[in-house]
Amino acid sequence: MVDLSVKIGKLKLKNPVMAASGTFGMEYRRLIDAGSLGAIVTKTITLKPRAGNPPPRIAETSSGMLNSIGLENKGLDDFIKNKIPLFPAGRTVLIVSIAGDKEDEFTGLVKGLNKIKKVDAIELNLSCPNIRHGTREGLTAQDEKAVGEIVAGVRRITNLTLIVKLSPCVTDITRIAGAAESAGADAVSLINTYPAMAVDIETKKPKLGSVTGGLSGPAIKPIALKMVWDSYKKIKIPIIGIGGIMDYKDALEFILCGAAAIQIGTANFVNPSAPADVTKGLKAYLAKNRIKSVAELTGKLKI
């Protein structure tokens, strides 16, 4: 019997396969059993409702997709009232993804979520390329100091497991991941989408309504792997690998580069059973290679 369980902060996940933020919701309940997932990361919520970006919000590129949803959501109160009850209690770990403009928005969200029993962890989305911040240029996750301040601010007010999702669009990922670690994060999620765009040559217009968006899918997997590998050598807290994972082989590449767990995003749109297939594949790989626990494989890249 192989052991697929992994630890992230205070949490024990029954397997290392999570559904990534914005790609999974209970609308999938008739297609997949949410209880089979190691964890669910919810669609990012903000304190106040956000209308999101104008269409088109999706464009396909070679082995990838661009999105510019713009964090459309109905805000914290609606989430607690209408979304939380839909998630299965006790059958999987629930991680709520949150975003904000300033530190007090993050702390406002966390104060609200602290009271909800079903919530097991928080993922701070500091790296969505589709929103403009009022107070700074670029993404929060591009600013080492801002990352440290927000993580520390949230850490002070919650005992929930705290995960920080970072952007690949930085000069040195290890410094940003290090800042999150020093400020008290329990884990980092690497990576969010890469800022990108596509053009329709007939209309001469961008393929996204908001001109630019974020690239996800197999196209960004090699970039994500390097981010995980670089960070693994520098930080002690667990890394959650994300970026174009379509099957268990992709998942293993991330684990060997240092990921303690992985998230599946874009693949859910192509094949909603992708997380279940990855879990099955990992189990078979471990059994075949006589490896007792998936945790043993983390960072075992042979150089």
Added chain:
Amino acid sequence: MKQIKAKILKNKKIAQGFYRMRIESPYLARRMKPGQFAEVRCAQGTDPLLPRPLGCHRILKNSIELLYEVVGKGTAMLAEKKAGETLELIGPLGKGFEITASRGAAILVAGGVGVAPLLALAERLAQRKRKSLYVLIGACTKKHILCEKEFKKIGTKVLIATEDGSIGHKGLVTDILLKTVIARHEVPKQSKKSRLLRRRFTPPRNDVANIYACGPVGMLKAVSQIAQTHRIPCQVSLEERMACGVGVCLGCPVRVKEGGYKMVCKDGPVFDAMEIAW
């Protein structure tokens, strides 16, 4: 809603760039409603990556049909598929056409490949006793007028408009909607007194007809304006680029009059025309 693998029974070119595919699936045949769609995976591998949303074209005993236009890499690969091969798809998805109990005229308005979901609807409506069943098809030229024969076979009155006049009325499909069809099914002329009353009180919506439309957004907007002027209930089937197809990713928004967005995949693809902020 289910993720299924179904056998392709036929995949036939019906005009330059347009294909009709029949797939075996008793499940979909039983569950699919006109106006609903399926997310179809065009190929294995990662390029093309996302499934394509295709409207249900026809519901048969143990199979369904899809009608699609080759517009890019994904649909070109779909067109290559042969009978006997397997197709991966998720369906039925979305909200289909609402078929009211009205016995009045049903007017189906299609633009180009917009005939796709309207054939399934026409076949359903033909089973009911409607006073008359019209199908208005518009396209740029004769070659792009699809399914005329199929619509005629089930006893509908087919009227055609082409922009170049190569067949039917020369002009837009909305011209024939206005001049030929609505003129015939207009609310009976009223006396001066009742016209004044009508102005004072909100009149009931015209229940002598229903409009169902699918096509390019410009056409849908024009049809919905006509429907509103003549107080005819109108349902429109919209199209948008999609990723998940089930309402998770929020990738296919349409702006609505009440403010904000609704999702074409989950709240539609069929909407009441009055809902949309055209």
